[in-house]
Amino acid sequence: MIPNRIVLALTLAALSVCTAAAQPKLTREQYIDKYKDLALEQMDIYGIPASIKLAQAMLESDNGNGRLAREANNHFGIKCKSTWRGETISHDDDAAGECFRKYASPEESFRDHSEFLDKSDRYQELFKLDPLDYKGWAHGLKKAGYATNPRYAELLIKIIDDNKLYLLDEGKELVPPIMGTPSEERTEPIAVIAPASPAEIVDVDNYSVSVQGRNGGHTVYRNNGSQFVVLREGETLDAVAREFGLSVKKIEKFNDFDAKTRPAPGDMVYIRAKNKRSQNGKLIHVAKEGETMHGISQMYGIRLGNLCGINRRSKDSEVTAGQQIRLM
Numbered sequence: 378m379i380p381n382r383i384v385l386a387l388t389l390a391a392l393s394v395c396t397a398a399a400q401p402k403l404t405r406e407q408y409i410d411k412y413k414d415l416a417l418e419q420m421d422i423y424g425i426p427a428s429i430k431l432a433q434a435m436l437e438s439d440n441g442n443g444r445l446a447r448e449a450n451n452h453f454g455i456k457c458k459s460t461w462r463g464e465t466i467s468h469d470d471d472a473a474g475e476c477f478r479k480y481a482s483p484e485e486s487f488r489d490h491s492e493f494l495d496k497s498d499r500y501q502e503l504f505k506l507d508p509l510d511y512k513g514w515a516h517g518l519k520k521a522g523y524a525t526n527p528r529y530a531e532l533l534i535k536i537i538d539d540n541k542l543y544l545l546d547e548g549k550e551l552v553p554p555i556m557g558t559p560s561e562e563r564t565e566p567i568a569v570i571a572p573a574s575p576a577e578i579v580d581v582d583n584y585s586v587s588v589q590g591r592n593g594g595h596t597v598y599r600n601n602g603s604q605f606v607v608l609r610e611g612e613t614l615d616a617v618a619r620e621f622g623l624s625v626k627k628i629e630k631f632n633d634f635d636a637k638t639r640p641a642p643g644d645m646v647y648i649r650a651k652n653k654r655s656q657n658g659k660l661i662h663v664a665k666e667g668e669t670m671h672g673i674s675q676m677y678g679i680r681l682g683n684l685c686g687i688n689r690r691s692k693d694s695e696v697t698a699g700q701q702i703r704l705m
């Protein structure tokens with residue numbers, strides 16, 4: 378006679394299999410809707426394009442339906458590596474029974490993927506790319522050895538184009554028809570329709586900046602791989618946010634604005650996430666009287682947290698004339 382405890386164990390195992398089989402599979406559209414906000418959050422923190430984040434997750438996890446995603450919340454197929462100290466799961470990949478990371482939640486998987494790229498030397502060139510260059514990111518991931526599939530970059534780009542995920546990188550809403558339809562030829566989000574007014578002239582000798590074009594009433598400038606406008610007299614962040622289809626909260630994140638640091642007329646207001654370091658070839662900024670870490674971060678299009686980290690300072694650290702501030 379089979380002991381009751383063994384019968385119970387077999388019954389529970391059978392029920393588990395049946396339950397898993399009964400769960401409907403996520404479609405690509407459902408996956409995007411479920412995880413796009415998480416991808417956007419990680420883009421704001423780490424600078425990884427949301428389009429790339431989602432495309433990698435969908436490709437690696439079969440839209441959340443693969444075993445690693447279902448049983449280990451591993452949406453990016455990240456293996457254990459020697460540095461991993463968390464839970465693990467055994468899974469057949471390039472070889473049988475390989476060690477993969479196991480997470481408590483999908484959110485933890487998305488965060489670990491960001492840190493995995495951010496802290497690995499071989500992926501650092503990706504963070505120097507234009508934040509909107511998802512194709513560069515796709516080819517860069519393949520070149521750096523993220524996956525062995527020779528078509529990895531093509532597959533990522535197709536997912537992004539077919540679902541118009543690049544709209545997320547541009548701070549725009551995904552609107553129908555977007556899912557599962559052939560990609561359409563993209564038009565530039567910002568078109569040159571008029572020259573800049575004298576009030577919007579930016580001192581180009583101060584830092585590397587170029588005119589991108591106009592959207593509505595603002596001239597859009599490009600600096601260190603990001604884009605910004607100049608705040609006008611009497612203008613609010615809400616007005617800028619509405620013009621570019623963004624939320625005020627996102628504008629504040631892009632510019633490291635808080636209760637103590639608010640923009641004034643003539644200030645730069647970024648409408649895309651700033652970069653993590655200088656891409657303009659300049660290593661050092663010699664501070665002038667009255668400058669702040671926040672002001673320098675705006676001047677060079679570098680995120681305040683990263684600039685402070687490079688210089689081992691806090692965001693409220695006093696800056697005195699003649700001090701050297703590292704930019705990369």
